Amino acid sequence: MSAARAVLVWVAFVVVHAVLITENLVAPNGPLGDVLVTYPTWWQGAIEGYGFPGLTTVGVYPFLALGPIAIAALGVGAWFSLVIAVDAIALAVLVRRSAPAGYAWLAFQLALGPIAMGRIDAITVALGIIAVALIDRSPRTTGVVIAVATWVKVWPVALGIAAIRSVRFATVARWSVGVAVVVALIGIAAGDPASVFGFFGQQQGRGLQVESVTATPWLWDVWSGGTSTLAFSPDIYTFEISGPGTDLFSGALTVVQVLALLSVVALLLSNRRSLGDGRNASFGYALLVIVAILIVANKVGSPQFVSWLAVPLVALVLSRGPRTLTAVATIVGVIAILTRLIYPYTYFEFLELRTIPLVLVTIRNIAEVVLLVWAWAILVAQLRVEKLAQQFADLGIGDEKGVVPVR
Numbered sequence: 001m002s003a004a005r006a007v008l009v010w011v012a013f014v015v016v017h018a019v020l021i022t023e024n025l026v027a028p029n030g031p032l033g034d035v036l037v038t039y040p041t042w043w044q045g046a047i048e049g050y051g052f053p054g055l056t057t058v059g060v061y062p063f064l065a066l067g068p069i070a071i072a073a074l075g076v077g078a079w080f081s082l083v084i085a086v087d088a089i090a091l092a093v094l095v096r097r098s099a100p101a102g103y104a105w106l107a108f109q110l111a112l113g114p115i116a117m118g119r120i121d122a123i124t125v126a127l128g129i130i131a132v133a134l135i136d137r138s139p140r141t142t143g144v145v146i147a148v149a150t151w152v153k154v155w156p157v158a159l160g161i162a163a164i165r166s167v168r169f170a171t172v173a174r175w176s177v178g179v180a181v182v183v184a185l186i187g188i189a190a191g192d193p194a195s196v197f198g199f200f201g202q203q204q205g206r207g208l209q210v211e212s213v214t215a216t217p218w219l220w221d222v223w224s225g226g227t228s229t230l231a232f233s234p235d236i237y238t239f240e241i242s243g244p245g246t247d248l249f250s251g252a253l254t255v256v257q258v259l260a261l262l263s264v265v266a267l268l269l270s271n272r273r274s275l276g277d278g279r280n281a282s283f284g285y286a287l288l289v290i291v292a293i294l295i296v297a298n299k300v301g302s303p304q305f306v307s308w309l310a311v312p313l314v315a316l317v318l319s320r321g322p323r324t325l326t327a328v329a330t331i332v333g334v335i336a337i338l339t340r341l342i343y344p345y346t347y348f349e350f351l352e353l354r355t356i357p358l359v360l361v362t363i364r365n366i367a368e369v370v371l372l373v374w375a376w377a378i379l380v381a382q383l384r385v386e387k388l389a390q391q392f393a394d395l396g397i398g399d400e401k402g403v404v405p406v407r
Contacts, residue, residue: 009095009102013088016106017117021080024114031114031344035079038237039072039120055191058198061120063187064151068120083122090126094133094314101317104329105129108310111333113340119304124153128311131159132287132318139168143175150176151183154199155294155308161261162287162312164268165280207233207240208250210351211342212301213365218243220362223353230353238302239351250299257297264289271383282386284316285379288328292372303343306335324378331371338364 024032042059043066046052052066053059072079095102109116116122127149135142142159149156160176163169187196208215210230218241221228228243268286291308298305309332316325342350342360350357 005099006095009091009099012103012106013091016110017084017087019110020114020117024080024118025076027114027344029344029347031118032076034119035072035076039069043069043073051195052191054195054199055187056195058195058202060199060202061153062151062199063191063196064148064183065120065153068123068152080117083117083126086123086126090129090133093130097133098318101133101314104317105310105314108313108332108336111336111340112307112310113336114344115304115339116307119302119307120153121304121307124149124156125307125310127152128156128159128308129314131156132311132315135159135163135166135172135283136168139166139171140175143172143177144179146172146176147179147183150180155291155305158287158290158294158308159311161265161268161290162283164265165271165282165286206250206299207242208246209300209302210239210241211303211361212299213296213368214249214253214299215241215246215301216362216365218246219353219358223355223358230351238300253297253299257293260293260297261290264293267380267383271387280386281316281319282379282382284312284319285375285382287315288312288375289372289379292368292375296368296372303339306339309335328371328375328378331367331374335364335367335371338367 030036042053046066051057052063053069054061054063054065059065068079068082071082091102091105094105116125127145131142131145131149134145142163146156146159149159160173163172166172184196208218210219218228219230221243222230222241226243228241228246230239230241232238233240264286271282288309291312295301295305295308313329313332316328338360342357342364346354346357346360350361
């Protein structure tokens with residue numbers, strides 16, 4: 001990349017982060033609520049002897065999240081400095097592979113708005129970007145990054161699952177599992193096993209959060225004067241919805257999510273013969289499907305979950321721009337923009353179930369389902385293409401790059 005292009009990328013980085021910081025400071029409805037209140041409250045309680053979440057007492061995040069939480073307790077300036085630093089490292093790694101991929105990530109952040117910097121997910125997304133940028137060049141580093149990111153928040157395990165077909169998966173897996181085990185042992189030594197692994201069970205007793213995809217029908221039931229109700233849960237600092245069938249549905253979602261993830265694993269393993277790497281479109285689409293499952297089949301549905309979509313988007317850009325990339329980027333962009341409009345700009349109106357924000361949430365949720373179904377269909381088709389290409393290669397048909405000739 002030329003010096004002029006490098007300068008343009010970093011100018012874009014500065015502009016995007018300046019916009020996001022400004023919005024976080026001036027936008028309505030407190031987009032920095034977790035950074036200003038929740039994280040510092042957890043840290044203050046810890047140093048006062050009430051236990052470190054995820055380490056000496058059960059928390060909603062794995063214990064490496066205590067690092068960003070402690071920095072948030074130092075103030076908003078420290079938090080922004082952390083996110084900017086991690087994002088800058090991720091962008092520097094990414095643009096060495098592809099400047100368009102860097103621009104795609106920055107455009108996504110701008111579309112998503114304040115939440116792109118205002119939650120702990122910002123750290124794990126940046127680590128995910130580093131992982132996809134390095135997966136076919138430095139599998140050991142990728143494994144370490146995946147392990148660390150997963151011990152901050154669980155969702156980056158999706159990267160490991162999506163990489164099952166990679167020719168370097170064994171190396172990624174060894175380093176990822178090895179580092180994850182070492183981190184777990186450190187946590188157990190410093191805390192206790194029940195607390196270190198307690199985050200696994202923290203979501204089980206929760207109801208349907210109002211922003212989740214699956215809560216949509218009950219939201220409209222409340223809006224129309226039905227029997228469903230919306231209420232604040234002080235234990236988890238969020239709003240949940242209850243109504244006919246919500247308890248049963250909420251309990252079944254975890255099973256549905258696990259089964260869906262297992263089906264993706266089975267699909268990828270069934271095509272293990274046609275190996276790929278991080279440059280294959282199938283890796284990006286597998287990652288997109290897995291992340292979409294984690295969002296759609298989730299009883300929580302917090303707006304920051306949408307930030308995870310940046311990682312498969314970047315992976316697809318790195319895979320040399322498959323023909324479906326424009327459409328995927330459009331859907332992902334629409335989801336991000338709708339999420340920005342909902343949170344923070346119309347969030348309080350949404351909690352009052354006013355019609356316009358409720359319609360925005362509904363469209364966003366439908367778009368997430370469409371993205372999941374469509375990405376799954378494309379993944380199946382892409383795997384067939386790669387399998388066919390492998391069969392032609394086995395027969396010695398194709399050019400020096402392995403491309404099958406078209407007559």
